Amino acid sequence: xxxxxxxxxxxxxxxxxxxxxxxxxxxxxxxxxxxxxxxxxxxxxxxxxxxxxxxxxxxxxxxxxxxxxxxxxxxxxxxxxxxxxxxxxxxxxxxxxxxxxxxxxxxxxxxxxxxxxxxxxxxxxxxxxxxxxxxxxxxxxxxxxxxxxxxxxxxxxxxxxxxxxxxxxxxxxxxxxxxxxxxxxxxxxxxxxxxxxxxxxxxxxxxxxxxxxxxxxxxxxxxxxxxxxxxxxxxxxxxxxxxxxxxxxxxxxxxxxxxxxxxxxxxxxxxxxxxxxxxxxxxxxxxxxxxxxxxxxxxxxxxxxxxxxxxxxxxxxxxxxxxxxxxxxxxxxxxxxxxxxxxxxxxxxxxxxxxxxxxxxxxxxxxxxxxxxxxxxxxxxxxxxxxxxxxxxxxxxxxxxxxxxxxxxxxxxxxxxxxxxxxxxxxxxxxxxxxxxxxxxxxxxxxxxxxxxxxxxxxxxxxxxxxxxxxxxxxxxxxxxxxxxxxxxxxxxxxxxxxxxxxxxxxxxxxxxxx
Amino acid sequence: xxxxxxxxxxxxxxxxxxxxxxxxxxxxxxxxxxxxxxxxxxxxxxxxxxxxxxxxxxxxxxxxxxxxxxxxxxxxxxxxxxxxxxxxxxxxxxxxxxxxxxxxxxxxxxxxxxxxxxxxxxxxxxxxxxxxxxxxxxxxxxxxxxxxxxxxxxxxxxxxxxxxxxxxxxxxxxxxxxxxxxxxxxxxxxxxxxxxxxxxxxxxxxxxxxxxxxxxxxxxxxxxxxxxxxxxxxxxxxxxxxxxxxxxxxxxxxxxxxxxxxxxxxxxxxxxxxxxxxxxxxxxxxxxxxxxxxxxxxx
Ligand SMILES: NC(=O)c1ccc[n+]([C@@H]2O[C@H](COP(=O)([O-])OP(=O)(O)OC[C@H]3O[C@@H](n4cnc5c(N)ncnc54)[C@H](OP(=O)(O)O)[C@@H]3O)[C@@H](O)[C@H]2O)c1
Numbered sequence: 001x002x003x004x005x006x007x008x009x010x011x012x013x014x015x016x017x018x019x020x021x022x023x024x025x026x027x028x029x030x031x032x033x034x035x036x037x038x039x040x041x042x043x044x045x046x047x048x049x050x051x052x053x054x055x056x057x058x059x060x061x062x063x064x065x066x067x068x069x070x071x072x073x074x075x076x077x078x079x080x081x082x083x084x085x086x087x088x089x090x091x092x093x094x095x096x097x098x099x100x101x102x103x104x105x106x107x108x109x110x111x112x113x114x115x116x117x118x119x120x121x122x123x124x125x126x127x128x129x130x131x132x133x134x135x136x137x138x139x140x141x142x143x144x145x146x147x148x149x150x151x152x153x154x155x156x157x158x159x160x161x162x163x164x165x166x167x168x169x170x171x172x173x174x175x176x177x178x179x180x181x182x183x184x185x186x187x188x189x190x191x192x193x194x195x196x197x198x199x200x201x202x203x204x205x206x207x208x209x210x211x212x213x214x215x216x217x218x219x220x221x222x223x224x225x226x227x228x229x230x231x232x233x234x235x236x237x238x239x240x241x242x243x244x245x246x247x248x249x250x251x252x253x254x255x256x257x258x259x260x261x262x263x264x265x266x267x268x269x270x271x272x273x274x275x276x277x278x279x280x281x282x283x284x285x286x287x288x289x290x291x292x293x294x295x296x297x298x299x300x301x302x303x304x305x306x307x308x309x310x311x312x313x314x315x316x317x318x319x320x321x322x323x324x325x326x327x328x329x330x331x332x333x334x335x336x337x338x339x340x341x342x343x344x345x346x347x348x349x350x351x352x353x354x355x356x357x358x359x360x361x362x363x364x365x366x367x368x369x370x371x372x373x374x375x376x377x378x379x380x381x382x383x384x385x386x387x388x389x390x391x392x393x394x395x396x397x398x399x400x401x402x403x404x405x406x407x408x409x410x411x412x413x414x415x416x417x418x419x420x421x422x423x424x425x426x427x428x429x430x431x432x433x434x435x436x437x438x439x440x441x442x443x444x445x446x447x448x449x450x451x452x453x454x455x456x457x458x459x460x461x462x463x464x465x466x467x468x469x470x471x472x473x474x475x476x477x478x479x480x481x482x483x484x485x486x487x488x489x490x491x492x493x494x495x496x497x498x499x500x501x502x503x504x505x506x507x508x509x510x511x512x513x514x515x
Numbered sequence: 516x517x518x519x520x521x522x523x524x525x526x527x528x529x530x531x532x533x534x535x536x537x538x539x540x541x542x543x544x545x546x547x548x549x550x551x552x553x554x555x556x557x558x559x560x561x562x563x564x565x566x567x568x569x570x571x572x573x574x575x576x577x578x579x580x581x582x583x584x585x586x587x588x589x590x591x592x593x594x595x596x597x598x599x600x601x602x603x604x605x606x607x608x609x610x611x612x613x614x615x616x617x618x619x620x621x622x623x624x625x626x627x628x629x630x631x632x633x634x635x636x637x638x639x640x641x642x643x644x645x646x647x648x649x650x651x652x653x654x655x656x657x658x659x660x661x662x663x664x665x666x667x668x669x670x671x672x673x674x675x676x677x678x679x680x681x682x683x684x685x686x687x688x689x690x691x692x693x694x695x696x697x698x699x700x701x702x703x704x705x706x707x708x709x710x711x712x713x714x715x716x717x718x719x720x721x722x723x724x725x726x727x728x729x730x731x732x733x734x735x736x737x738x739x740x741x742x743x744x745x746x747x748x749x750x751x752x753x754x755x756x757x758x759x760x761x762x763x764x765x766x767x768x769x770x771x772x773x774x775x776x777x778x779x780x781x782x783x784x785x786x787x788x789x790x791x792x793x794x795x796x797x798x799x800x801x802x803x804x805x806x807x808x809x810x811x812x813x814x
Contacts, residue, residue, distance in 0.1 A: 011703070012697060012700045012701055013700065013707075013731050013732050013733075014693070014696055014697035014700050014728075014731050014732070015697050015700075015701075016731070016803055018802045018803055019803045020796075020797045020799075020801055020803070021687075021690045021693070021694075021793065021797075021801070021803075022690070022693060022694050022697055023694060025694060025697070025698045025701070027698075027701040027702070028701060028702045053781070054781075056691060056694055056695075056781070059698050059701060060695065060698055060699060060770050060778055060779075060780045061770070061775070061778045094781065094783070096766050096767040096779070096781040096783065097781040099767065099779055099781075100767070100778070100779045100780060100781050103778055103779060104778075130775070131775065131776050132775070132776075132778060133702055133772060133775040133778075135702055
């Protein structure tokens with residue numbers, strides 16, 4: 001082997017940058033999980049940890065510590081993990097992988113407010129370093145209500161658990177919501193940044209872990225075909241949609257008072273907007289991508305007359321896909337006077353040379369026609385059509401659609417001649433690239449990807465606090481306006497939103513795509 | 516499964532397209548063409564593994580089975596498209612009579628336009644895969660030393676005939692071992708003084724592991740015979756003591772490190788479909804394999 005090939009950046013002689021086969025495996029480390037009895041832990045986090053182990057991406061001797069107010073032994077917690085893995089893991093259950101993982105499972109019983117519990121936790125973490133070789137590297141995953149972050153962070157700090165050493169890292173993982181407005185987000189960021197350095201804080205926006213979201217950047221910047229059209233000369237408008245067909249389910253406590261805009265637009269949709277609108281980053285290094293995303297978000301402006309360019313609604317009772325459903329105000333646990341919106345749509349503009357005059361429509365809602373998330377770039381019509389008017393009646397705008405979920409992929413819509421007509425007749429056709437068709441099976445769950453990135457310390461997929469705050473800066477005026485203007489409109493369950501949402505785009509001479 | 520007797524390469528391609536059309540799906544999303552060159556003994560397993568791997572890498576699989584004889588040249592084909600077996604397309608072709616020497620002419624019309632070609636010899640491969648008439652189409656050429664009677668001779672052929680773009684499944688089988696060992700050394704260990712690999716006899720992967728370790732660690736590496744299955748142990752001697760990964764059951768290994776209690780590593784042996792899937796993940800030359808095979812020291 002030629003000597004220059006030995007430049008292994010990690011100093012590990014067996015890691016060769018040219019090696020195509022060795023996966024990026026997390027170095028020695030462990031995860032401390034708070035909120036192990038919660039929904040998120042059981043359905044997403046613990047199964048993803050197993051899936052990573054199954055794919056050989058966790059280090060030998062990996063440690064998993066659970067923390068909860070339960071009178072459990074290690075084995076009891078292991079049983080919880082086992083059940084959650086059995087039920088929710090993506091990859092098949094393999095006894096040998098489970099045994100490898102189970103050896104590193106520990107449990108600490110305690111109350112979040114009890115300083116003693118953190119000293120016990122510290123003891124367990126140190127025991128893992130000694131018995132499993134986790135090397136002092138630990139990520140604290142806070143899968144708990146955000147109201148509990150301050151006491152947990154406080155105790156992590158005072159107990160010394162949060163302390164970075166030059167040869168060992170400590171990281172913290174937090175879940176959305178990152179506040180409910182700018183002021184609360186800043187407060188939360190202050191608390192977190194007081195305990196962990198910014199590079200050690202991983203905010204999970206699981207959308208950003210989806211392969212298809214990352215594919216927006218690949219499609220835009222790895223090809224020549226699209227980027228020349230990616231501006232106001234060719235683009236008429238951009239529509240970013242995240243629709244759910246379900247209602248709030250059992251999450252009344254979480255949802256009421258929060259609403260669709262805070263839950264989805266502030267984070268997911270604005271992130272999608274940033275990826276769609278941003279300029280080419282210098283590189284795909286975390287900081288370079290973040291700089292461009294931030295620039296795009298900084299350029300976002302709201303319309304002057306918010307009443308005309310936004311829409312919000314609450315689902316009314318009705319039928320959805322053949323099943324009778326309750327209206328939002330009738331759901332259990334919801335105040336019948338609630339002004340929380342379950343549908344929100346806003347127009348924003350990206351005030352820079354590339355996008356001047358191109359409206360970006362963001363919409364999200366519950367109990368809509370079907371479950372779909374997509375980014376649709378709708379192009380202008382051809383400036384001149386050398387066909388008879390009747391020939392192009394069925395032709396609409398060309399469009400490029402990133403389908404984020406389900407049926408991940410890309411759709412291109414363009415006009416084509418209808419076969420077997422005596423005169424030329426043009427009609428819309430779509431060309432589909434199905435992500436799962438070319439890359440079947442290879443698509444890991446977003447949480448696998450994100451947890452591995454946390455352990456590798458690779459942050460490009462995690463929003464920094466600046467982005468979170470920018471999101472609130474954009475959204476806060478809309479929320480204030482809505483708060484001062486009465487109730488949301490009612491909309492029929494199973495449709496595509498309130499009448500006001502149609503009017504809002506019609507005012508601009510546009511229509512929503514039916515996703 | 517559709518049978519076409521006494522047919523031609525072009526007619527097989529047309530039949531696949533017609534079948535696609537009949538099923539109402541266009542042949543989109545295929546990422547590569549895989550040419551398998553095999554005798555009757557190995558063709559069924561190799562084709563089945565490829566069909567399985569096509570779930571991850573949708574592809575057209577063309578299995579070419581030379582059946583030399585004094586009879587008239589004749590091509591018989593069986594094709595299958597999509598369906599329950601996965602998204603791939605499969606053509607199993609028997610090349611009879613003199614046609615057995617002209618597999619290339621059958622393969623050309625069956626290659627998908629503008630997509631990579633991979634060649635796979637599940638049993639004995641050519642001396643120089645890249646110069647073989649079939650191998651010449653392929654940017655990635657896969658052989659499998661483990662099927663040879665004399666694996667030392669076979670490894671020598673692979674070494675002699677190596678060109679960038681060649682790989683061998685004996686190398687692919689090592690990935691979990693290599694990954695485990697690399698992970699172990701993510702934790703800084705003391706200065707390395709030597710290493711030992713134990714494996715059942717005539718295991719080509721073990722010889723490649725020895726070569727990889729000695730070139731990466733720059734220490735003498737010894738090969739010791741064991742009862743298997745496959746590779747059973749890799750031992751790295753450091754100033755602080757030995758780091759040992761040992762696997763006696765072919766599925767779970769025990770990791771022993773100085774100063775740390777033992778722990779387990781899942782290290783299962785994988786089937787042919789899993790190996791092929793790994794092989795097809797990257798189609799550019801595997802330079803690390805290139806270094807390992809060209810520097811291989813044979814007993
Ligand atoms: N579920 C999702 O899909 C989802 C999606 C995005 C973000 N999130 C965020 O992820 C976090 C967890 O969500 P979740 O849905 O898993 O919530 P959850 O089901 O309500 O679980 C919350 C967890 O926190 C623990 N907890 C609550 N109050 C506690 C207290 N006073 N002391 C100690 N432990 C306490 C609970 O333990 P006990 O069993 O002891 O009460 C439980 O394990 C939240 O921040 C949420 O906003 C969730």
